[in-house]
Structure formats: structure tokens, C-alpha cells
Amino acid sequence: MNKNRKRLQTLQVLENRELLTVNYLELAGFSGGIEQANAIHVADFDGDGIKDAIAGSSRDIVLLSGAGNGSFESPAIVATADSVIRSMDIADIDGDGDMDVAVGLDSARASQTATVTISWFRNNGSGQFTKAQDVAQSDIAGFVDDLELTDIDGDGDQDLLVTARHSNLIAVFRNTNAQGSFGAAQTVTTQFVDPRAAHAVDFDGDGDLDVVGTSSSSNTNALFWLRNQGNASFAFVESVNPGEVPRFLDAGDLDGDGDADLAVPLFDGNRIAIVTNNNGAFGNMRNIDSNTIGPERTKVVDFDQDGDLDILATADTQGTVTWYRNTAGNFSRIVVSANTEQASSMDVADVDNDGDLDVLTTSQFAGQLTLHRNNGGTSFTDVPLSADNAFGAKKAITADIDGDGQLDFVGIGAFDNELAWYKNNNGQFTQQSVLFDKPGLPDPSFWWDIDVADLDRDGDIDVVTSEPTGDQIVWYENNGNGTAWNRHTIGEDGVGTLHFGLGDVEGDGDLDIITNHFYQGRIVWYENDGQANFDTTHDVAAVDSFAVIHIDLADLDQDGDLDVITGVNSVYSSPHVTWYRNDDGRFRNVGSIWTASSVRQSGVHDVKATDIDGDGDMDIVAATYENNASDVIRWFANNNGSVANTSTVIADDIFYVPSILTEDMDGDGDVDIVTQGYTANTVQWHENTAGQFGNASKVLVADNLAGVGDLIAVGDLNNDGRMDVVVPTREDSRFAVFVAEQERSNGDFNNDSIFDSDDIDALCRQVAQGSDNLFYDVNGDNSVSQSDVMFWLTQIVGTVVGDSNVDGVFNSGDLIQVFSAGEYEDNIVGNSDWSDGDWNCDGDFDTADMVAAFAFGGYSAAALPAAAIPTTNAAASTLDATAVASVMAELGSSDSNKSEPKGVTEPARLSVELTNPKRLA
DSSP: OOOOOOEEEEEEEOTTOOEEEEEEEEEEEEOOSOOSOOOEEEEOOSSSSSOEEEEEETTEEEEEOBOSSSOBOOOEEEEEOSSEEEEEEEEOSSSSSSOEEEEEEEGGGOSSSSOEEEEEEEEOSSSOEEEEEEEEETTTOOSEEEEEEEOTTSSSSOEEEEEEGGGTEEEEEEESSSSSOEEEEEEEEOOSSSEEEEEEEOSSSSSSOEEEEEEEOSSOEEEEEEEEOSTTOEEEEEEEOOSSOBOBOEEEOSSSSSSOEEEEEETTTTEEEEEEESSSSEEEEEEEESOOSSEEEEEEEOTTOSSSOEEEEEETTTTEEEEEEEETTEEEEEEEESOOTTEEEEEEEOSSSSSSOEEEEEETTTTEEEEEEEOSTTOEEEEEOSOOOOTTEEEEEEEOSSSSSSOEEEEEETTTTEEEEEOOBTTBOOOEEEEEEOOSSOOTTSOOEEEEEOTTOSSSOEEEEEETTTTEEEEEEEOSSSSOEEEEEESOTTSOEEEEEEEOSSSSSSOEEEEEETTTTEEEEEEOOSSSOOOEEEEEEEOOTTOEEEEEEEOSSSSSSOEEEEEEEOSSSOOEEEEEEEETTEEEEEEEEEEOSOSTTOEEEEEEEEOSSSSSSOEEEEEEESTTOOEEEEEEOEETTEEOSSOEEEEEEESOOOOEEEEOSSSSSSOEEEEEETTTTEEEEEOOBTTBOOGGGEEEEEOSOSSBOSBOEEEOTTSSSSOEEEEEETTTTEEEEEEEEEOOOOSOTTOSSOOSHHHHHHHHHHHHTTOOOGGGOTTSSSSOSHHHHHHIIIIIIOOOTTOTTOSSOBSHHHHHHHHHTTOBTOSOTTOOOGGGTOOSSSSOBSHHHHHHHHHHTOBOOSOOOGGGSOOOOSSSOOOOHHHHHHHHHHHTTTOTTOOOOTTOOSOSOOSSOOOOOOOOO
16 A cells, blocks of 8 residues: 655755756655445455455455454555445355455546446455456446345356445346356336345245345335345335334344344434344334444344344444344343444454454444454454554644654544644654544534644644534644643634634734634634633624635734734625734724625635735735636735735636645745645645746646645655645545655756856855755765865866866966956955865865865966966965966976875865866757
8 A cells, every 4th residue: 555656856946046956755644544444344365264354445455364363464455446435245256266356336436427336356366356347337326335246046156236326226237157247237126215225135935035125315214125036037025114214234033933034223213123024024123222323234143153143233423333132032232342433334253263253344434444353252352453544634734743843744634534643753654643533424524724833832832723513613732742632612602613813913922813703704803811711702804694714814014913814705795805904903994905706606715924025014815716717826915014906926727726825945035835736636836036926937746646635734844944745635545745855966056058167156155055955966975065076077077176267177277367356365255266266165265275276186287477477466465477386396286196285175186087078068
């Protein structure tokens, strides 16, 4: 399940306008284990005589190889289906003696109009699977909720009994040749709306397999059976309304009278019921449990191996696995597990070889596989079989949660209902720590917004969320290192808090919270009393009810307090961007700076305040759209407290930008704009060049992502001074980490296609500054030093120290040039560059440079006319031909083997063969 690492190359521009190539390296981030898990089965799949487990994980079929003692290897992908696996069964489909797999898929989750919905995968005998046949597509059978392999026609091979909920279809696909070639669908029934389950059982005792099933539409709930008339032809016999929604039933002789009774989970009735078989007709319905909340599935099995059939049940809502022990037809309730979130599918087998039966379950949207080890009697132990996950990863934000000096990130999973933080362990993010796990079914809108800040002023980072299904703002108090959290709610019930902003509204040194009340049509701020109590609510403005409002805070009018910026989406009026001036905690509507041309098909996806043009005041950036077109990222300039109602377009070619981030991505001192394309599945940033943007400024961080989330995060994750990106991807349920790496230059640092003194000057500046910018590491030793200068001269350009005009030779022309510059020992610190004679990169032209040049041994002439050397200035001594001759005599310009004089910090010669001078065309 490991994801491949990949690099994406982009461009980065620094303050001195030297062009850099940035490499975004995709790290593993956090990818967890299992995604949507709807089915699990136990058998020996790899032919070693030991029971294994196989399960569905979203689109993947994963194998857990067993050790025979109850332990399993981590789930490994052995096949991938065309869409999300909704149902699964196992049998020897092709008659070769090993267990194959058939899957029913969720066509509603696929993008194509006609998608494969039933497939089977052939086992090669060692647990390796290849697709053998696509049995049906969505135009025949959509959303296959239940699938069973059984010999429905009595010819000795395995057929498929399929329940396609959205097609109102129960059908049989017959195995036509005993080798797994399935024919066309043969309809069992279409008379029930939203059928959920179908099970083959000899209900009338005539020796062939009939079909019992359930349906659960909004109008009719039904329990029914159809008689097998031969050749997979069925006739309707009977249906009853059980009163509540029936789910996935099972059958067996529960009362010991020799016929098959039904064990029925009634989901919204919180009941497990038995329907007895009265000579091939439905008999009495008897409740055996009325306190299991949201039962999902039953399984009839002699669990305690005492000779009669018991019932196992999973409860999705309650998160329980329960055993109902049969004692002479009476059933006692024994809890197998009280902590199996969203418990759904199950299987039973003795996987630890201790003589009793264990239970394996899936947690559907929580994405977990669990072994419930039978300890004997009525004692069980939950053993996780899959790692933590982030099913439906949706939002991310960076912060140093544990105070160790490294940026971690906080993330939200939309389908597993988890708010968690992920520790940065030197660039590894494998440790997930859950702040809050909402019980029950998936609720993608449970968390609407998220931010991080020290709300209680205790020196650590707390987490703030809006939870509109609870209609409140919630903050999670950090104990200091992220190992424990206290959950606090803010505000009233029933108001519908959505987006919010954090800021010190009244200037008392603590952070207040600004949000909108969706149902009441208000923007309010909750006052922090300094102890992180938010009991006082103040109004900011009255707005339309049912308006979704994005919020940010900044001092727009430069009066020392925070104003409120809003992007309003209303069903009653045109979307608009508006700001409210803060006058001592009371707010005044200054007016809209942008209004959509129509109410419908237009809106504001986000607003942010930032100083785009570097003039010291806060501008506004907004992602707006009209007529369902691509988003326009707009910049509204602030001119000394007056925000323009005309905008500069930053970008207009990305459809649906759910959030804007404002960060200096290229380290040039100004703010760039980071966006994600929700439908294009891209992440990019828009380079700010002195307030100039445009689509050409877009720098791609990542593309072809598997469903980018609606909030990405930016921060320096590896403390290298460059901004990295965390991207939640909902379809493969991971948080991808893209680390900005600098590609090493080829030596043409300003990218003008010429190797010249501008390039060596740029390199010398980095050396003098002690830079660790690996763009300048031309010799590849992971540092920037004089060694890179020597490499640039000798290996890239093919010249020598002293070649001030970089023409490939050190001669009298170079000496004339440097002495003409008049900077030799002028006592002005740092005023010289390479062309002025600074050949040792210390910023000055002095004797040390002359020594370094002549010590290198590359001078090409024996003498220099004295008249050709001007004096430097009145204060400096005159360096004449005699002085030059003295230096040359001391060092020996023609002797390249002279030892290095004292004071020369870089080796004067390299033990490398010089190449010919190179030029770029």
C-alpha cells in the first residue's frame, strides 16, 4: 500500500531575481491502512494450510496472511476493482481447488455512466489474484449492496445471487461452465424498492435453494421470500412489513424444528428479531434484543459449538458486536465488543487454533479491521488488524502541537469522523493522535472550519473547529505536548456556526472568535475573558439567514484594531465581499467591494487579508466566481485604509478554489498566493513579482491528486527555510506531504544562458554569507563553499583564479581591469566583486586575492608594463610593475607546484584535469 514518491519541478524566484528551480518531493505523509471496509472473509487463500483473511478496502482487495496463532500480516493489496467494493463473497468459482473472490461495487461512487459493478478475481493458488470477468455493469445492476456465491441452480458450481439496490433488482448470474464464466442476469424479482439483502436458503424444504430478502425504501419495508421453480426461475410467495428498516439477514434452524428460520436486524427499530418458519410460511416475529442501536448484520452459526445455532450481530450506530447464545430456543445477550466503531461485516473462524471460534469484523467508514479473539467462555479481546487511517482526508493545518520545534499538522477525515494530529518525526508523519472521534455514521459536514492558536495563553497550540451539526464552535485544549485534550464548546445550540476567524477584537491581548449564525442571520464575536471562557456574545452585523460567510480579520483602516472581512454567499441576494470597521468592539459596514452580477451560480469561496504590494497596509484577496465559471482570484488593494472596489486578477483559470493561503513561498519577502483546484485535483502557488501576477505566474506543486481536500496546509516542515505543502486527498484517504527541494544549478545562476562574472558574483555572495542554499552547490557535496567556486571555475567554465572578465584566461587584461576599478586595498569593506579583483570571495580586493590568483598558477604572461597599471587612489599606495613582479617572483607564476602561502584559505590548486572553457549558446 506504499505510494510511490515523485518529484515535480517548478520555478522559484529570489529577491535578487536569480532564477531557481524548485523540486517538490512527495513524501509518504500519512496514508494509514484501510479505507471503506464493507466485507471480510476467512479462508486459506495462499495454500499454506493456515487461515487468512481477505477484505475490501475502498476499491482494493486486501489479503491478511495468517500465522495460525491469531496474528496476521499487515493488509496487502492483491487486486483492485473498478469502483468501491460494496459487497464480497468467496468460493471456488473455477473449480481448481482454491478460494476465489467476487465483488459487488458501488457504481454511485464512480465517475463513468456505465461502470463495472460485479467482477470476480481468480486465485492462482498462492493468494495472488487476477480479474477473471466483469460480470455486470451499472446499466444492468447498480449499487450492489449484497452478493452471495451459491449453487442456486443445483448443477454443482458456484453461481452469483446479487442485490442491486438502486436498480430495485435481485438477480442470478449462473456459472455456465463450472469454470467461472457467468451468463447474463436472470431476474429473481424487481417488485421491491431498494432491496438490501438476498440470501439463498431452502425455505420450503423441497431440496433446492429459495431466496429470502429484505428491502428498505422510504415507503415500504419488507421481508420476503421467493420459491425456486428450477433453472433459477423464481416465484414470489410472501412478504411482510416488519415495521422498521430490515438490513442484512441470515437464516438457520434457530428453534430446532428442522427448517430454516430468519435472524433479522431492524436498523431503526434497534431490534434483533427472529422470524420462524411455519412450514414454508412466515411465522411469528419475536424480538430477542431491543437495545442494540442501529443493528446492521446478523450471522447464524453454532458459536459455542453446543449443537444449536446462535446469532451474531453487528451494530453500526452503537459500534458493538453481540453474541446471542441459544439455549433451548431462548437467547441471552453477550457483548463480544463494545468498541467496534461502525461495525458492519463479519466472519467467524478459529484463527488462533485454540478450538473455539473467533470473530473478525469490519468498521465500514471508520476503515478498520478487527479480530475479536475468543478467550473462552464469554471473554473476548479486541485485536486491531489494520493501522490508523484518515478515511476521506478533507482538511489540514500546520502547527507545532507538541512544542518540539518541528511543524506537525492537524487533519480531518470526512468519513471516519476523526479530528487528529500527526507528529512530525524528522519528516515522518506515521503517528496519528486522535483529538476527537465522532461516533456514528459518516458526517462530512460535521467539521466545517478549523484553525489553530493558543486560546488559553498557556504557551501551547490549541485547536478550534466549527461543528455545525452540533451548532457550536468547539476548542480543544492542549495539555502541552498533544497527549491529552479537553473539549470545550462555545456559543448557543441551534444557531449553525460555519466559518470563523480568530483575532484580538478588543485589544486586550487574547484571541476572540468571530463567526456567523447560519440560521439566525447574524455575524457575532465571542469575547475571550482571558481564561478562554467565551460566555459573552457581541453582534457584528445582521445578514441574510442561510448565508454561508467566509471570515477573516485584519486592521484595514490602520487604526490599531482588527476589522472584519467577509465573503457572503446568500440565497436571497447576490454574493459579495464586504468589510466592517471596528470601532472599539462595535462594527460598521463600510460597504461591499465586490458584488456578483447574479444571485444564482455565483459566489465567494474564500477571503483573506494580506499585504500583497508590500506597502504596509492590508489588502484583500478573494476567490469569487460567476455563472458557474472558473474562480477568479482577485486582489483588492488598500490605499491607506481605503480598499478599492476594483481588483487585480491574480488567476482566473482554476475551477473551484475552496481556500486561499497567503505565504511567502519563494523567500523573496513578499506574499504569494497558494490555491488548490478542487475539481482539477491540483495544488499550485501564484508568484508575486512586485504586485504582478497572472496565470503565467502559477507554480505547480502537485497534480493528478486523488481528490484534493478543501483545506491544504503550508509550512516549513523540515526547517530548511523553504515552504512545504500538506495536501489531504479524499479519494485515497491520505495526507500527502510535498517538500520543497532546490535543484542544483548548472552554474548559470541567473539563467541568462551565459557563464560570466554575474554568476561567479552570485556564487561568491552565497559563500560569503555562509549559505546552505543547495542551488549553489555545484559540486554536489551538500554544502556551499569555496570548493564550489573552484569547481565553477575549473570544471564548469574551464578557467582559473584571476580571470576577472571570465574569458577563459588570466592575463594582463584582467590585471588592467581590476586595477582600473580602483578598489585595491581601498579600506571600503565589501565593495568589490569578481570583476573588481575579489578572487577569494571575501568582498574586498587586496593582496590576498593577488596571492590566491598567482598561487593558482594560471597566469599566462611573464611581464606587465608598468604604465599599464594605474594607481588605485590617493590614500592607497601605488602598486607598480615592480610590486607585481615581486609577487610573481615569490610565487612563481610558471610553477604550479609551489606550496600555498599562508593566509590563503582555499587550496590554490585542484588535483583535477582542467577542461576547455565552456560557453552556453
